[in-house]
Amino acid sequence: MKPKLIQKYYDANQKELLKLYEYPSGVRLVHCTRTGSIEMSAGIAFKAGSFYEKQLAVPDGTAHMVEHVIAGTPNRVLKTFAELSMFEYGSKRRAWASTNASTGNLVAKYYGYTNAKGSLRLLNYLKWEFEKREHDFAKQIERERGVILSEFKRNPEFDKDPGYQSDKFLTDNLSPDRTKRVIGNEESINAITAEDLIKFYQATYTKNRAVIGVQTGVALSKDEWKAVNELANRIGEMDSSVKLADPTDPTPSYKLEMFTYHDDLKNDVYLAITYGLKDLEMGYSPELHAYTNLLCRLVGYVAYKQLREEKALVYNATYIRQRTVLDLLHLGMRTGVDPKKLPETLDAIYDLFDKDIKAFIESERGARWLLNFISGEIYPSQPEHSRYSCLDDATNILFGEKPFGDIKGYRKIIRSLSLAQLYAGIEYIWQNLPPRLWLQVNAQPEETAELIKNSKLYKHFEKQKAKPFETYREFVAKFIAVE
Numbered sequence: 340m341k342p343k344l345i346q347k348y349y350d351a352n353q354k355e356l357l358k359l360y361e362y363p364s365g366v367r368l369v370h371c372t373r374t375g376s377i378e379m380s381a382g383i384a385f386k387a388g389s390f391y392e393k394q395l396a397v398p399d400g401t402a403h404m405v406e407h408v409i410a411g412t413p414n415r416v417l418k419t420f421a422e423l424s425m426f427e428y429g430s431k432r433r434a435w436a437s438t439n440a441s442t443g444n445l446v447a448k449y450y451g452y453t454n455a456k457g458s459l460r461l462l463n464y465l466k467w468e469f470e471k472r473e474h475d476f477a478k479q480i481e482r483e484r485g486v487i488l489s490e491f492k493r494n495p496e497f498d499k500d501p502g503y504q505s506d507k508f509l510t511d512n513l514s515p516d517r518t519k520r521v522i523g524n525e526e527s528i529n530a531i532t533a534e535d536l537i538k539f540y541q542a543t544y545t546k547n548r549a550v551i552g553v554q555t556g557v558a559l560s561k562d563e564w565k566a567v568n569e570l571a572n573r574i575g576e577m578d579s580s581v582k583l584a585d586p587t588d589p590t591p592s593y594k595l596e597m598f599t600y601h602d603d604l605k606n607d608v609y610l611a612i613t614y615g616l617k618d619l620e621m622g623y624s625p626e627l628h629a630y631t632n633l634l635c636r637l638v639g640y641v642a643y644k645q646l647r648e649e650k651a652l653v654y655n656a657t658y659i660r661q662r663t664v665l666d667l668l669h670l671g672m673r674t675g676v677d678p679k680k681l682p683e684t685l686d687a688i689y690d691l692f693d694k695d696i697k698a699f700i701e702s703e704r705g706a707r708w709l710l711n712f713i714s715g716e717i718y719p720s721q722p723e724h725s726r727y728s729c730l731d732d733a734t735n736i737l738f739g740e741k742p743f744g745d746i747k748g749y750r751k752i753i754r755s756l757s758l759a760q761l762y763a764g765i766e767y768i769w770q771n772l773p774p775r776l777w778l779q780v781n782a783q784p785e786e787t788a789e790l791i792k793n794s795k796l797y798k799h800f801e802k803q804k805a806k807p808f809e810t811y812r813e814f815v816a817k818f819i820a821v822e
């Protein structure tokens with residue numbers, strides 16, 4: 340009955356004790372005890388996002404509609420819409436609770452939070468959401484279709500969104516299953532049948548595709564353990580023989596490519612130079628995290644100093660370090676430029692990589708900059724409280740990542756890194772890896788692209804030899820020891 344403790348980790352920075360458990364059924368549980376919290380939050384993450392729709396031959400938007408029916412319509416216990424919404428109300432005798440659900444490309448999540456005194460109600464609520472729901476799909480489908488069509492109309496031009504377009508460009512336009520809109524489109528939403536919903540629900544909402552997350556201020560009481568175990572037992576009854584493949588990471592092409600996005604809301608030229616590295620492991624490694632973090636910050640810092648302070652060409656320049664929808668880790672820099680100053684700025688970016696960063700790291704100021712960064716790790720600031728970090732951990736676990744970040748390991752690496760090691764990585768990229776250039780421009784996008792192609796910077800990129808892909812780990816291992 341009681342789950343087996345698989346791993347334990349204490350995060351001194353967050354004052355959090357994290358524990359990963361596994362039930363005999365295969366259901367996993369992440370429990371986070373956060374000292375000082377007066378709240379309790381809990382949720383379940385299922386590998387039940389829109390990515391899996393194609394494998395089950397159901398229309399786009401099915402995953403999202405399943406979530407709407409489960410979280411948004413009455414269940415066995417809360418039998419009417421009135422009961423469903425009144426469940427959240429507090430009174431003088433009981434604590435309020437707030438619940439919600441969301442669907443992404445990979446996971447569907449059901450979650451809520453309450454005062455510590457409301458924990459049992461919240462855990463029960465999560466269990467009720469998954470009790471015998473199959474025939475609710477036929478009963479509620481038309482109602483939820485109406486709601487979802489309205490949800491869709493809030494932003495029908497989503498495909499034209501620059502964030503969406505840049506994600507697609509940065510990931511080589513690969514895998515439409517990963518980049519498609521979770522909600523679907525009008526046609527596909529109208530095509531979904533109750534059978535589709537049941538088929539998707541039964542194949543993806545299963546014990547091996549679920550991780551429960553619970554976050555409390557103190558250890559779980561006996562009653563709370565009982566409620567968590569009951570929830571886990573309910574999920575443990577959900578099973579399927581359908582096998583579904585998880586997404587694989589794409590291989591970046593390392594071809595010099597430029598994408599021009601016409602943005603009529605902006606008057607500057609937004610230029611991003613980015614390098615995708617294949618993030619195969621997806622796992623958190625302190626070496627990879629520390630090295631790329633510091634490398635990007637060094638580029639961003641010197642870019643800001645040179646382009647803004649020294650040369651007064653731009654308002655801001657910063658680094659890029661983001662994971663895109665397809666789990667490529669993008670490193671790079673970005674800046675907004677007055678179109679009139681674009682030629683000069685491109686030359687300044689050339690100089691930045693060609694000599695300015697090197698001059699900075701060899702200067703007294705460079706040494707002080709690194710020391711200041713290390714100081715911030717020795718004397719950290721108050722971390723932000725994340726109510727649902729246990730659900731983020733749950734999602735990581737679902738996709739085979741290491742369950743908990745290693746903050747101690749990260750600090751150790753940061754303290755040992757030298758500017759020469761960081762510069763070696765920057766120089767390697769500058770000499771070898773052709774970037775992808777994302778350009779967001781209002782007037783005359785073609786002329787702007789032409790101007791960039793004629794710059795010394797672009798001509799340098801053209802000379803770079805496209806290398807075969809490298810993983811994030813292979814890249815970092817060139818410059819520091821990686822475990």
Ligand SMILES: [Zn+2]
Binds near residue numbers: 487
């Ligand atoms: Zn929705």
